[in-house]
Amino acid sequence: MPDYLGLSDFDHASAPRTGVLLVNLGTPDSPSPGDVRRFLAEFLWDARVIESPRWLWWLILHGVILRIRPSKSAHAYQQIWTPQGSPLLLHTKALAVGLEKELTERLGQGRVVVGLGMSYGSPDIPGTLERMHREGVRRLIVLPLYPQYSGTTTASVFDRVTRTLQRFRWLPEFRFITQYHDDGAYIAALAASIQAHWQTHGRKHLLFSFHGVPRSYLLAGDPYHCQCLKTARLVSERLGLAEGDWSVSFQSQVGREEWLRPYTDELLLRYAKEGPKRISVVCPGFATDCLETLEEIEIRNRAPFLENGGEAYDYIPALNATPAHVQLLADLTLRHAQGWPVSEVADPQSKARAVRGGAGR
């Protein structure tokens, strides 16, 4: 018999609340090889991330990758780990706290709950959704923190959320934000953060580096590549950049398959030798700083660039929990909540009815 999750102690006088589930990729519990291995085993087993035939991929993953990669990645994580934990988790938590505060100021105390879930690792999506359900969330907006849609990330969030909701007896109304790559406030926030960075560090050639995906996913219809290019173009236009002042590349390739090109590390080496020799790198696809920005971009790519003829290299931080980021996500969320009675209050009569006549709602 199915055992659906229900609320047998439901308080009929409680007001329905709107919930926002913020989702990010996830991160290991610690930078130890064991914890990194557990994280990679979950992440890289996701068929949205690696589309190879399951049996073949299982052999490669367990026979090769999980024997080699965890210690290499653990070393990288150790370089960016903070006393409070993983940067990705810290920034995403701060963003969730900021968003709940902002939405509470706009909608009123107790109307909205912001939960945080990670696709892989903790806090996990099922645990957070169950908590939000118990806290009275009857309308749910899921906001994956991926401005550009990709099957590898956004759709993976959808799979996890809907798999969890399939176990619920009482489903919330449900909206899912698939992307915000050309949202005006997102573009403006990126442009303002680049402008502010240049005011202190000087203006340079702007390289937009996005996380890569296998090129075969683009050819199969994933819109990610187009959305990355559009984000970069809109930010450049907003900054008033000329064509030669900016470029786009893709980072973090894994394996031997062809990924989206040009590759960030190769392009930087070419720029170091041939120019432009003064570069600012920005990574608009990452809502928060993480291993891929702090280790790969800020640390790992710097020395090869400067040792091969590059003259200046800076990394412009992600939007993280800045007020501009909180505001734009609050605007985005409320736009997607349109038509919902977010100011709905508890029905004072309903408890009496419930006590007298059973389920009186």
Ligand SMILES: C=CC1=C(C)c2cc3[nH]c(cc4nc(cc5[nH]c(cc1n2)c(C)c5CCC(=O)O)C(CCC(=O)O)=C4C)c(C)c3C=C
């Ligand atoms: C192997 C396939 C991978 C695909 C496809 C992929 C797509 C993808 N990833 C992000 C965002 C992040 N990825 C991060 C780490 C990371 N990514 C992969 C592999 C793929 N990503 C690996 C193996 C790792 C772990 C680190 C490593 O071993 O290199 C992170 C950072 C996590 C952290 O803890 O800080 C993010 C964020 C996007 C946006 C994306 C496709 C669009």
Ligand SMILES: [Fe+2]
């Ligand atoms: Fe990744």
Ligand SMILES: [Fe+2]
């Ligand atoms: Fe395209």
